[in-house]
Amino acid sequence: MKLKEIVNMQDQLDLLCLIVNSTLTAIRQQAQMQPKQQAKVQPRQQARKAPPPKAAKPIAAKPPKPDPYAAPPKPLPKAKPQPLTATQIKNQQQKKQQDYANIVKKNLNQDNTVKMPKSLQPLTRNVISPIGGIDQDLNKKLELAKQQGEQNRSNGSLPR
Numbered sequence: 001m002k003l004k005e006i007v008n009m010q011d012q013l014d015l016l017c018l019i020v021n022s023t024l025t026a027i028r029q030q031a032q033m034q035p036k037q038q039a040k041v042q043p044r045q046q047a048r049k050a051p052p053p054k055a056a057k058p059i060a061a062k063p064p065k066p067d068p069y070a071a072p073p074k075p076l077p078k079a080k081p082q083p084l085t086a087t088q089i090k091n092q093q094q095k096k097q098q099d100y101a102n103i104v105k106k107n108l109n110q111d112n113t114v115k116m117p118k119s120l121q122p123l124t125r126n127v128i129s130p131i132g133g134i135d136q137d138l139n140k141k142l143e144l145a146k147q148q149g150e151q152n153r154s155n156g157s158l159p160r
Helices: 009-048 086-115 138-155
Strands: none
Touching: none
């Protein structure tokens, strides 16, 4: 039963007083019983006391044991390389040769531009040489080459 279930205030007050009084009497009875129980326990403890120990030896502290762990797994065996086929070997050699050739070309190009002054570098084709003037036969030679190329194409032969 709860206090709020009782509608009358006087009944609530009476119920509350009854609860408090019963709780207090239970506490008083326990307080009276406690010294009697302690008196009974003390003589038994005195009889059980052993004589004090003689010289106690210091005990060396043991190192703490490490936590148990699972053993580490064994390493896997190393994979053996497979032998290369003939085509793979050929491709590797060609690649090395091409890489080397590219490096050499790059170095030569860098060296040529650095070591050769602009006055010694070759001129473009459109520039007229100031020393000798224009080659008079140049136009005739170009026309002749064009005609030969056209004749070769008309005959079905391919240019070189």
